[in-house]
Amino acid sequence: MEVTLNGVPTEVTDGTTIAALVATRAEGHSRIAVARNGEVVPRGAWTDTRVAPGDELEMLVAVAGG
């Protein structure tokens, strides 16, 4: 199925969880936040949250900034 991850149409397997996406896409980052359709997915819910077709996902990490 297709989701939009950080603005890019992305093919993921059915049943993919947020936790699995984070593990593959944000390896090495310690401070990560995920939004699904504009709403925060709390870290504690990553393992139980499965993405659905058409989801708009944002995966954000810390960068330097003023």
Add this chain to the structure above:
Amino acid sequence: MTTEDVLAGPVPEVGADPLTIAGETFTSRLIMGTGGAPSLELLERAVRASGTELVTVALRRVEASAGGALVDVLERCGVRLLPNTAGCMTAREAVRTARLAREAFGTSWVKLEVIGDDRTLLPDPVELVDAAEQLVAEGFTVLAYTSDDPILGRRLADAGCAAVMPLGSPIGSGLGIRNPHNIALLREIVPVPVVLDAGIGTASDAALAMELGCDAVLLATAVTRAREPERMARAMRSAVEAGRLAHGAGRIPRRWHAEASTQFEGRPDL
């Protein structure tokens, strides 16, 4: 205050005059932004030289990030992280970004930034107040980046912001404090800490901010894009301390004509 009162009081020591924001105490009155440094190593040296205890960080899409090292470096420096909402142009975006930052960094403190356009990076006052009200209602500790309008500063304090952070001049411009009168006026009428944020170019700008009564200074590019960031960070640390001391000491009034400091009586005829 009489001479006797002054003599009876202690000579102020730098550091004995802490900054308190939302019940949290900081010895340093310099807050550092982390953007613009040529390398993490130079950033770390600058952060250490500045003596800061609070630094800003941002959130961006994972592909645009070099890796997780930034947070490691800052944690090694022992500083507290203040996530910002840099680049947000609407209250909706800023509120969502703040929620994500709270999740990522485990802090409800946020430097709220809602800009009106990306050429001037000036704050959008309408969206800013809207976002501040929403975030305060959600339990955030909001430090609001704002223009140097004293009335807007008061509105942000009324909305429950923990600190009001007026610009001296546009972000990254290094133009210093373009309207010192507004900054002094804002400090006078805003009942929460005032942090001069944006526009600092060099040490004298930071000293002036403190002399005008600001409680702290937030700067990034003045240090990170200086030829020698570590040296400039040390200069800013001294400037903030000097300005704070001078503010407390009470400057002499400005006069149109000279006033001799050596008495005229007793001059010899030569």
